[in-house]
Each structure stands twice: as structure tokens, then as C-alpha cells.
Amino acid sequence: MSSQNRISVSWVEVEDYRYAVAYDSVTKMVDYNLLDYSIHLAKKLALSSLTVRNMVYHVTPFLAWISENNILISHIGNHSITKFRDDEQKRLVKRFGDSVKAHKRTVNSRLVCVYQYLVWLQWKRPDYIKLIGPDGQVTSNLVIDSAGKLIKSKRRAKGCYPLLFSDSGSSSRHRSAYEATEQDCDDIKTHFLGGRSSYIAARNILMMDIMSQVSLRRGSVNSLRVSQFMVADDYFEKRDFLTVVPDSQKFGYKKSYKFPPMLTYKIQDFIETHRATLIGQKNVSGRDTQDRIFLSHTTGLPLSNSSVTGIFSSAFESIGVTERASAHAFRHKYANDRIHDEILERKEAGLDTSDSSIAYSVAPSMGQSNPESLLPYVSRAQIKLSSTLRKENLELKELREDNARLRKLLKELQEE
Numbered sequence: 001m002s003s004q005n006r007i008s009v010s011w012v013e014v015e016d017y018r019y020a021v022a023y024d025s026v027t028k029m030v031d032y033n034l035l036d037y038s039i040h041l042a043k044k045l046a047l048s049s050l051t052v053r054n055m056v057y058h059v060t061p062f063l064a065w066i067s068e069n070n071i072l073i074s075h076i077g078n079h080s081i082t083k084f085r086d087d088e089q090k091r092l093v094k095r096f097g098d099s100v101k102a103h104k105r106t107v108n109s110r111l112v113c114v115y116q117y118l119v120w121l122q123w124k125r126p127d128y129i130k131l132i133g134p135d136g137q138v139t140s141n142l143v144i145d146s147a148g149k150l151i152k153s154k155r156r157a158k159g160c161y162p163l164l165f166s167d168s169g170s171s172s173r174h175r176s177a178y179e180a181t182e183q184d185c186d187d188i189k190t191h192f193l194g195g196r197s198s199y200i201a202a203r204n205i206l207m208m209d210i211m212s213q214v215s216l217r218r219g220s221v222n223s224l225r226v227s228q229f230m231v232a233d234d235y236f237e238k239r240d241f242l243t244v245v246p247d248s249q250k251f252g253y254k255k256s257y258k259f260p261p262m263l264t265y266k267i268q269d270f271i272e273t274h275r276a277t278l279i280g281q282k283n284v285s286g287r288d289t290q291d292r293i294f295l296s297h298t299t300g301l302p303l304s305n306s307s308v309t310g311i312f313s314s315a316f317e318s319i320g321v322t323e324r325a326s327a328h329a330f331r332h333k334y335a336n337d338r339i340h341d342e343i344l345e346r347k348e349a350g351l352d353t354s355d356s357s358i359a360y361s362v363a364p365s366m367g368q369s370n371p372e373s374l375l376p377y378v379s380r381a382q383i384k385l386s387s388t389l390r391k392e393n394l395e396l397k398e399l400r401e402d403n404a405r406l407r408k409l410l411k412e413l414q415e416e
Contacts, residue, residue, distance in 0.1 A: 006024060006026055006064045006067060007023065007031070007060055007063060007067070008023050010023070011053070017043055018042065019035060019039050019042065020037075020052075020053075020056045021035055022035070022060060033124075034063065036124065037056070041055060041056075044148060045149060053355070054379060058112075058113035059113050059117045061088060066084075073128075074128055078138055081111065082163055085111060089104055101167070107165060108164045111161060115138070115142060115161050116150060119132055119144050122136075122144075139159070140159065141159035178321065178325035178332070179329060179333060180329040180330050180332065185208060185212060188312075188316070189208070191315055192204045192205055203297075204311055206270050206294075207221050207327075208330060210224075210263065211327060212330045214258070215257070215338075215365065216246060216257060216331070217250060217327075217328065218308050218327040219250075219305050220248055220249055222248070222302075222308050224293045225291040226275075227291055228244050229242070229264060229268055229271065230268065240261075241260055242261075242264045243256045243257070243258060243259075258365070267293065271293060278300055284299075288301060294308075308327055311327075312325075312329075316329065331366070332377075339377055339381045342361055342362055353382075355379055358374075358378045359377075
């Protein structure tokens, strides 16, 4: 058994708070420290369910690792942190591919949560007084107040997490990306149709449909070729989808994506009508177009990736989205839609609906090598769905109470 499978986490809801119950399948014991930590985060610090869930899931691999290596938490030191960091990075690379910097960012996120957990544990357990600190077994400038809350200090910030990977590229990461909604798609479609060119409208709407339905990134959509979609009329009589390998993919991957029949037909129609008309108007050759589907209305040559970004950035701005949003927002929409459907299907079938099982199930359809990167999406979807169900149950309860009152009133009137 790998250390990652050793500890399982389930969530218990008490008085609108969700607490983590971590169970070690080897020792057959519950980690009560982690349970207390989740209670502290949710109830004392009033953090959101999503934040608590993510912090617990980042700490759990470390706890599994020290258990697997027979290290008592009171004996942890800088060497343990470094060894876990390197082992975890190797595990992610081996399991999910060679995106080294992305995996280092994941490990760094874990380590930040581990440092914070150790500071809290030392605050809770006076006998761990030398566990972490400027002169502790684990070196850190993190400080916690009397209520168990981290004290943020710019002066101390540099030494808070000294053993994080320094070459993860995290400084170039953007803030959380905008997630498109169904209403956004409808509004953007209306925006495109209101333009002067039917070709531009058809092209842009088709790109949006592909990103929303197949989860391709901007560069992958823009690299699609005509020859990849010109299949025989009876192609789908024996097949449920068309498999396509986009020429341009992140990290040089050669992953295949599934295009459903209706979307494939829509692409074929665009190629044979709008695109063919533009090529005739611009008098460009197949060599000029490089067989690419999406061409510039001005030149008839392939669109640049930056043009695709500009098209959708402007579109989101035109419909009133104030956050930074562009083509990638449709990939986030796809993730949310697939996760929501997967959760409901699993609930109906009585299958496992844990965050990790949902993430691992959805990841392949997105060409995602690291399912763990989907955990934040799954967590949000679980919380949103749970909130919706609670609201529906409350409304149902109110309707039943109203119905009971009306029945009682009707009975009283009949007796009169």
C-alpha cells in the first residue's frame, strides 16, 4: 500500500460546520489532532468549507508519509520536511507526468499548509514547544496568537516557509481564473451575432462551443485542422465520438480528445460554408492556411493565439464581466459542468462521491495529467450542490408545513 492510500478523509457535518475525520487504515486509528485542527479552522477561525477542505487535503499526504516512515510528529525536523518535499515531488512526476514546475507548485502548497498545521499543533500541545520556530526542530518564523490565529508580518514573511521549492515559477501565477457560466455563453453569443461579419460570428461561436464542450485550451483549439474533421457521412453509425489529437498542447502532450457528433457536424458545416467563402474572397491557398480551421477575417491566414485571447477578453468585457476573463474561462466551465454531472450520477448509482474519486474520473476528459489540480473545483461543486440540496429540502419542509396548516384549517371550517 502506498502512503497516499493509507489515510482516508471523510467529512462530518455538525451544526452547519464540516469537520475532517482522518482514518489510518494500517493503525486503525483516527487522527484526532487533524480532527481538532479542522474544527479550529472552521469554527474558531470561521474559514470557508472550501478553505478548510483544501488545507486538510494538503496536510494529509504529509501525515501519511510520516506514518509510513515511522516518524513521530514530535520528532519532525527540517530533514523530514525536505525529504517529504522531494519524495512528494517525485511521486507526482511519476504518476502524472513531467510537468516539474507545476508539481513543485503543488508540493509548495502542501508545505505551506504543513508549516501552518505544525505551528497550530505546537500552540495546542505545550509539550511540543520546540517543534517549530526560529530555533525549533522545523525552522520557521511563523507566529500564532493566543487565539490560535497566524500573525501576518512582512518583516517575518521571508523565513516563514524556508524549505519551499524556490524554482517553482509560482511568482508568475495569476489570480484565480474566471469561470464562465451558461448565461455568459448566451450573452457572448448574442454579442458576436450583433457584429458586422457573419464569418467572425460563426468562427468565434464555434471556438467557444469547442472550448465549452471539449475542454480544449486556447492554443489547442486554434491548432485544429480541416483534415481532422472531414470524416465519412456514415462515420458515427458505429462510433459515439470523433477522436482528435490537437497539434498544439500544453507541455507538448499528444493527448486525444472526444468530439461528439453534433459538434463535429457543426465544425464540418463551418468549414464547408463560412470558411470556404472566406478563402475564396481572400484568394488564399491551402499552403497559406496551413489547413487550419480558424482564419483571420482580414488576411485569410491562421489566427494567432494572442488574437484568440483578445477576441474573448473583449467579449467578456462587453457583457459586463469585470474580472479578468478570456478563452480559458470556458475550460473552467467545462470542468464545473462535468464535475456536477459526475457527482449526481455517482449519487444516483450509490458510488463513491469523495473529492478524489470525482477528480480522478473527470481528469481524463480534460486531458489533465494531475487530477489533484481539480480538487478545488470538486470541493466548490460539492459545497454548492450540498447548499442547493439543503435549500430544496428546507423549501420542501416549508411546503409540507403549509400544506398541513391548510388541511387543518379546511378541517376546522368543515366542522363548523
